[in-house]
Ligand SMILES: NC(=O)C1=CN([C@@H]2O[C@H](COP(=O)(O)OP(=O)(O)OC[C@H]3O[C@@H](n4cnc5c(N)ncnc54)[C@H](O)[C@@H]3O)[C@@H](O)[C@H]2O)C=CC1
């Protein structure tokens with residue numbers, strides 16, 4: 071049994087605690103931590119675990135075999151470095167860190183430890199819809215991918231959500247999954263700012279159109295619209311030389327005809343849209359731990375996503391096409 075300590079007991083933290091407690095085989099939550107004791111106590115009631123308000127104490131608790139980091143992105147770097155030093159296995163929610171510089175520190179610390187410790191919560195790689203698109207691309211039947219048209223729409227976000235978060239909190243999912251899908255690397259990034267919705271505020275430009283070009287010349291557009299109001303709407307279409315592949319939804323809803331209209335359901339949040347993907351990524355992490363392996367998205371994937379995110383955040387300010395370059399070569403450690 072893998073004894074897990076969870077850091078961060080907000081919406082996603084509680085979702086993962088319920089999953090680890092009620093669905094996942096081979097793991098149990100033995101400790102939870104939140105800077106707000108009340109939040110930690112509320113989460114502990116789901117799983118009957120020890121309560122901490124200091125993440126360092128949880129990480130170094132000898133009863134904790136593995137650390138699950140679900141604090142906000144800006145807080146990940148400290149927890150990651152502490153957990154690597156303690157030699158604990160780690161599942162870290164996206165983003166690895168909010169800057170490429172911090173991601174590199176984490177990569178270098180993991181390499182120096184000599185052990186693969188980190189799996190990153192890029193759960194879209196485990197989603198049935200993206201998997202079907204990848205399968206179609208790998209079949210070779212449709213030729214090479216040329217263009218991708220994607221949307222990442224959320225019904226609404228909190229008032230503390232700002233313009234850069236559209237990249238490192240939201241589009242970070244597309245940044246990871248799309249280059250994985252077409253098996254390519256990013257070369258440049260640009261952001262176009264349309265008219266701002268009346269539902270936004272002074273610190274958030276919403277919506278945004280993010281443009282990415284890969285090294286092989288694939289052009290990708292991602293509409294990020296986090297106050298779209300109508301639902302949680304994730305779409306992806308890959309246009310290839312001999313056909314176009316549109317991602318199916320994980321849940322198929324019926325089409326209803328009533329009162330002279332036709333309608334179908336759209337999910338309203340990621341917890342429903344990606345629930346099977348979250349279950350699959352966490353079960354894989356637990357199964358790999360039993361074999362002493364890490365096979366999911368790793369810290370290097372987190373670093374690659376972060377250099378792309380940094381270029382997009384710069385492009386939000388400059389409006390120019392920004393180059394994407396890694397500061398270091400991929401360490402051999404991540405080829406194993
Ligand atoms: N994969 C996915 O689709 C999703 C991933 N996430 C990720 O999960 C993480 C958490 O997101 P939410 O739960 O939505 O945020 P949240 O703000 O609801 O919760 C974060 C919690 O962490 C606590 N916290 C902050 N710093 C801490 C520290 N140093 N030690 C212990 N607790 C600390 C806060 O008090 C809060 O209770 C983020 O990295 C976010 O990007 C969130 C939603 C979906």
Ligand SMILES: O=C1[C@@H](O)[C@H](O)[C@@H](O)[C@H](O)[C@H]1O
Nearest residue numbers: 222224239240241243296340
């Ligand atoms: O990761 C997530 C949130 O943190 C983020 O805020 C949302 O925009 C994403 O849709 C969701 O998947």
